[in-house]
Amino acid sequence: MIEIKHEKLNIKGKYRCIVISDIHSHLERFQQILKEVDYTTNDYLIINGDFVEKGTQAIETVHYLQYLQQQSKRVYVLLGNCEYALDALINEDRLCQEMLHYLRKIGKSGMIDQIVFQKHLDLKKENPKFLQKIVRDSLKNELTYLQSLPTSLETNDFLCIHAGIEKKKDWQDAPLSSFIEKRDFQKVGHCLDKYVIVGHLPTSNFYKNQINNDIYFDEDKKIISIDGGTGVKFISQLNALIIEKDDQGLHFKQHEVQPLPVYQIKKDYFVEKKEIHKVAWPHFEIEILEKKDEFSLCRVLDKNDILWIKNEFIYEKKKHYYCLDDYIDAFLSVKKGELIKVVGIYHNWAYIKYKNEIGWIPIKILDE
Numbered sequence: 593m594i595e596i597k598h599e600k601l602n603i604k605g606k607y608r609c610i611v612i613s614d615i616h617s618h619l620e621r622f623q624q625i626l627k628e629v630d631y632t633t634n635d636y637l638i639i640n641g642d643f644v645e646k647g648t649q650a651i652e653t654v655h656y657l658q659y660l661q662q663q664s665k666r667v668y669v670l671l672g673n674c675e676y677a678l679d680a681l682i683n684e685d686r687l688c689q690e691m692l693h694y695l696r697k698i699g700k701s702g703m704i705d706q707i708v709f710q711k712h713l714d715l716k717k718e719n720p721k722f723l724q725k726i727v728r729d730s731l732k733n734e735l736t737y738l739q740s741l742p743t744s745l746e747t748n749d750f751l752c753i754h755a756g757i758e759k760k761k762d763w764q765d766a767p768l769s770s771f772i773e774k775r776d777f778q779k780v781g782h783c784l785d786k787y788v789i790v791g792h793l794p795t796s797n798f799y800k801n802q803i804n805n806d807i808y809f810d811e812d813k814k815i816i817s818i819d820g821g822t823g824v825k826f827i828s829q830l831n832a833l834i835i836e837k838d839d840q841g842l843h844f845k846q847h848e849v850q851p852l853p854v855y856q857i858k859k860d861y862f863v864e865k866k867e868i869h870k871v872a873w874p875h876f877e878i879e880i881l882e883k884k885d886e887f888s889l890c891r892v893l894d895k896n897d898i899l900w901i902k903n904e905f906i907y908e909k910k911k912h913y914y915c916l917d918d919y920i921d922a923f924l925s926v927k928k929g930e931l932i933k934v935v936g937i938y939h940n941w942a943y944i945k946y947k948n949e950i951g952w953i954p955i956k957i958l959d960e
Contacts, residue, residue, distance in 0.1 A: 594680075603749075615643040617653050629834060641772065647702075668752075672792070676772055682728050691724055749835070756776075773792075781813040788814060790818070793819060794820065794821035805828055825917060829849060869921050871897075871920075876915050883903070886940060905919055933945040940956070942955045
């Protein structure tokens with residue numbers, strides 16, 4: 593059973609600390625970012641929850657974190673809502689049917705699914721209680737590890753916690769759900785006189801008319817949000833917050849890994865700048881006003897914004913239409929010879945990242 597555990601860490605003198613959140617079983621991204629920031633055992637490394645599920649290497653990620661902690665006492669791994677939910681689904685008998693539903697609908701690439709594949713289990717034939725027991729027995733060591741994780745880590749200069757804390761001085765006096773599932777922390781804030789570093793909600797949610805997965809610094813509220821949307825967002829990145837302390841004080845840097853293919857522009861392309869609209873969680877339901885070959889003119893029902901959405905990003909469910917994920921209707925100007933990252937190619941158009949902007953350009957100007 594998972595219990596609330598608040599830990600404190602007194603760091604003296606100069607130091608470097610790397611904080612990473614919401615790895616979501618993307619072990620290769622995690623290993624790559626550690627390499628790119630030149631992580632060593634002299635650094636403090638904090639993993640701020642949600643390192644499992646929504647990716648294909650959940651078990652391997654747990655084992656790698658255990659390895660890192662064996663190599664250095666300066667590595668701290670915190671609990672997230674995904675670790676909590678996973679432990680409950682596997683360990684609580686009453687949730688055996690729920691675990692089966694999770695496997696079929698949500699967790700098709702998570703830790704439980706890995707065991708189902710390894711053991712050649714048939715979801716249609718196995719009794720739910722028997723299936724749950726096999727998974728539980730197979731993941732005994734991993735579950736023990738999840739149950740040992742602290743909920744928060746507070747240092748002299750900052751507090752790391754997965755989702756947030758309540759806005760009161762005795763913030764520790766709160767239910768576990770408040771620490772690992774809180775959704776309004778960015779809006780409400782906290783009472784501490786130090787920075788609170790969180791993950792849980794992708795930072796792109798906080799940018800009104802941008803798809804931007806960079807670390808979000810709110811200096812006024814002393815909140816630093818670092819979830820780059822890995823495993824959750826169609827366009828995502830894994831972020832590392834680098835905290836350095838010297839005689840002058842605290843310094844923050846960020847580094848990100850975003851494995852997208854790079855193309856070169858072969859001719860100038862110019863479009864007049866227009867007002868940009870964004871479709872974002874949780875407002876995905878749309879009304880199609882006019883359908884054309886490549887883009888459809890749509891209205892976002894909850895916001896009444898009117899914008900052109902690429903047809904491949906529209907789907908129908910129970911006679912309602914939705915946008916697949918966060919979406920931006922920007923069309924970008926680019927110059928010959930410049931390098932851009934390509935999110936995807938859809939018929940005659942490429943969805944790209946250029947100078948930290950997301951938008952559309954025709955594929956005919958891409959160098960093959």
